[in-house]
Ligand SMILES: Nc1ncnc2c1ncn2[C@@H]1O[C@H](COP(=O)(O)OP(=O)(O)OP(=O)(O)O)[C@@H](O)[C@H]1O
């Protein structure tokens with residue numbers, strides 16, 4: 001009996017079938033014989049992948065050693081394929097590359113679907129990896145991210161669940177023993193290919209000293225928005241350089257354009273000021289990485305950067321085949337040099353465990369046993385009782401719990417609650433979290449959410465202060481969330497086009513601010529547009 005039920009639970013099941021299994025299990029589970037919180041065999045959650053004997057190739061080595069390049073060559077020459085990366089920028093870069101090579105490739109991220117006629121290839125962010133289709137070849141980039149506290153589970157899902165004949169995993173050698181261990185039970189064959197760095201990366205013996213020593217191709221790395229703008233102003237005030245900026249809360253479209261401007265030799269923007277948002281896999285024309293600090297605030301406290309973080313960021317300098325094939329790394333402050341040198345000379349610590357998170361199906365089945373519990377309680381109790389094997393840890397779901405607490409006041413089904421919980425809302429951002437609450441409330445009340453109920457159509461203004469800029473970034477997050485929801489609940493979030501066009505306006509206005517900052521030049525884009533209002537707590541606030 002147990003085996004039959006386990007077979008039925010073989011996962012990524014359709015919702016309706018879960019429902020019927022759930023009904024039949026209720027009686028059974030209360031007798032204590034079946035434990036939904038047993039997560040010790042996650043490889044069995046993916047029966048389609050398990051029916052294959054996959055040929056897994058691990059491409060490992062330091063940054064800039066051609067790991068992704070070689071995996072993409074395999075992808076390009078396959079009859080069908082999937083690329084999964086950790087960043088929207090990387091997914092975009094790969095889709096562009098494949099399409100340019102005349103291999104039609106769709107782009108799929110949480111907020112974009114760009115379908116290309118005849119495409120048998122897809123480039124996606126890892127969370128969007130489609131596990132239901134067969135592929136001849138798949139690539140999971142930056143596979144060491146299985147160890148990430150928050151997103152690791154999505155990499156584990158891709159690692160275990162992609163049904164491809166050939167699976168290429170690119171990343172740090174520190175992940176090799178763990179991946180080999182995890183794949184022992186899948187029946188896949190595993191081969192490891194080691195790579196060496198293609199061009200030298202030289203840690204400098206001297207710090208930057210003065211900003212007058214900034215050169216074309218330099219990238220200054222710092223971790224707060226305020227510092228990014230201070231440094232941009234400081235460098236531009238010397239009158240020799242213009243700076244592009246890239247940081248996490250900038251809209252991805254803006255980030256891409258800023259990076260493209262910096263990469264473009266004919267553009268005046270020849271210096272980059274960036275956060276660790278540039279830290280993974282990207283190919284930028286950077287000659288020298290200059291750390292302004294080796295500490296960052298991680299949401300709780302200030303901490304030193306880890307060895308892998310320092311290496312990843314430093315690895316953006318001197319990309320093979322770029323204008324600056326020899327990279328250099330230094331710090332603004334001479335006191336930071338010893339830590340920089342020792343980090344660059346140390347191997348990253350071996351990865352011990354991969355992230356794991358229960359599928360919706362398991363949470364749903366568990367909730368059937370606790371019909372009076374809210375989703376927050378279900379999540380909390382499930383994760384508390386979860387049993388794991390030694391290779392895994394439960395991913396951090398603080399954000400999900402915060403959303404679940406808000407949603408439990410609303411008359412929503414568990415599947416809807418789950419969707420809102422996994423949405424890309426930033427609960428530490430007031431405007432973003434209020435946006436989510438509004439969307440969920442309107443959805444629960446009427447089943448349909450018109451964007452104009454949240455925004456009064458009007459003018460978005462060019463921000464003139466950093467506070468106004470931050471607000472605009474938050475508005476962009478709300479619009480982005482709407483688009484994300486519209487891809488999952490199309491009928492209930494019908495204003496995707498409006499949200500997308502408002503997002504574009506946000507991008508233009510943010511870029512306008514960035515262009516004028518520091519150089520005090522007049523705006524190139526004066527956009528006469530009506531103001532936008534965000535309805536908060538029933539009151540309209542002008543943004
Ligand atoms: N054999 C090659 N011929 C031409 N260009 C190459 C070759 N190998 C790598 N490159 C180029 O070198 C650059 C770095 O390669 P790639 O992005 O594959 O490195 P990586 O090891 O994946 O780095 P990271 O760890 O930072 O992701 C890319 O621009 C890539 O196109």
Ligand SMILES: [Mg+2]
Nearest residue numbers: 067068170281
């Ligand atoms: Mg790479």
